[in-house]
Amino acid sequence: MSQRTWVIVGATSIIAEQFAHIAAAHQNDLVLVGRDKAQLLIISQDIQLRFKVPCRVHSLDLMNLSAHCSALFFNAHKACDLFIAHSDFTENADLTSSAINQIIDVNIRATVQLIHHYLALKQSQYNLVYLSSVAACRGRAKNSLYAGTKAAIEVYLQGRQQSAPNNCHITIVRLGFIDTRQTYGLAGVFYAAKPKDCAQACWRAIKKHKRQIYYPGFWFFIMSLITHLPFFLYKRIK
């Protein structure tokens, strides 16, 4: 899996940045995609200095991602792999009409367009990592629209996995708490895993052609319990 181009979408997130480090350390080229051009340039410069690999940036508003999909992949000189880390988040309590449109546009419409374009590329091998969330396992009162958008992509990807030929590897990563900007200082976070370790787990999973992993792994057991909990008990959980 060397000498390819990893396209990292949502590249200013710390997990994506750490994943980019690993991909670069394996001598892959990189295309970093995100909204904040200044920060993308900083990350790109850092990666080029550390790992001596080409690293381009592509700054865009993910609301308009579909218009840029072709440019992302066709400018790459080598076969592409795709790491999807972008996502919008709004709690149910804060939803407004525009927030609903935005979360659906970013998390579903743009993501599906991206995946669709990527899997339509003509190349000999496909590697796709999608960062989902354990929230997608069962809707919670707090953030069920966000969870629903993640679940929508998971279900779409499951279909693509079903029809995928042997040269197409799609890994869904259900993330528990990772030590990111979103969980820092958040009440109720009992353990937040290191982003570097999470990125390593994603890299190992795609190399081993895993269809789905939980990270940290113990979330598999927690979510198995939660998804099988009878509804009358689930309703009582705050």
Next chain:
Amino acid sequence: MRGKKKLLSHFSRALSSQSLCFRPENEHEIHMDKAPALARGAGLSYSDSCFNTNGTVIETQRLNHLLSFDAQTGIVVCQAGVTFKDLLLLSPEFIPPVLPGTLHATLGGALAHDVHGKNNHREHSFGHHVLWCTLLIQGKHIHCSREEQADLFYATIGGLGLTGVITRLALRLKKASLSVIVKKRPIAALSSLLEQMSTEGLDYDYQVAWLDLLHKTPRGVLSLANHCPTTTPSSPEFCTKAAFKKNKYSIPKIPFSLVQKWVMKCFNHCFFHQKNTEQTCSLEAFNNPLDKIKHWNALYGPKGLIQFQAVFNQKESLLIIEHLLELIQHHKALPTLAVLKLFTHKGEGLLSFCKPGFTLAIDFKNNERSKQAIKAMNAYITETQGRVYLAKDLLLNAQQYQKMNEQHQRFSQTLLENQCNMKSDLATRLGVVL
């Protein structure tokens, strides 16, 4: 941005401190409100300079990007959270001119303490190689150098992070190989050791002496090293592998101290009588042998360790060291690890530690006897016009600090004039912030 209440500790694990922490992931997110704050890098100092108890702490670990590197001049521009280890990835032909005892320290922390290495006689201290830095003061980014905002620049070198949040800096790296040829020489008499360090030792790129203070007559092993053609591969692949290399050894948290007198005596005996052949090794293995063992400070148990480090007059060094040893014996403290280096250049910062003379660093188990011994040694060093290293100290008082840092008033005045709204436990203890 959301804050988080954290119980922070430092390298020696002797103290802990609760603060409201913010961790920006880019420079725009650096949170500065009206309350005085403190930027904290890797938290590897032995002193309380990385604490702001019940105040605001800005964690800079994620502001760790390399921004540019000129292979002609060796000048690297980077964010302050970059570590010395990161700099070694830049080019196999360039190294940081000054390397502290751990490569995990951040460059912001290194500038704030104007750290030194084993080569002061060749390369001065860290601040000497910094061309400029950017400070965030009251929400404004201020570019400082020897030509621009020079008062702030000289206050920032060794300024304990009290001038502002150091966001970026430019450092001139040195063209040298990553390998050294090391000579180790056991020396039974302290006077002879000091003599050799003052003469022959100055001809080498690096020199450091390890001391056995538990032996009936203090003795030491002098290590002398010169750069030599590298024996390690220098391809990009090697650099990237180095970036992901994990420590082989790690010490778990142990509920008691493994550092006992008899253990240290055995260790010292073996170290003194090791084979004295010349050997070639990596610069990292020579300069930072303890970096090989992750969390080696956990060997001291839950109470941690406490360190004394001071610089004193070269001519009277034998007398001063003998008196310091008497003070240690008088207080029945246990000196576990001791290191002697020689400075020939003073630091450029207003509060820089380095000045010509011998510098002695001694680790102790953190207990009351050690504290009493260090207090007595601090008083003695003050009397003899020496200087205690603020990156290591927990026990100095305001009068002693003022007496040993001639430019303390100018430093505090610079903080006032530039409305530097920073604070640390060390600054409060020593009355640095007016």
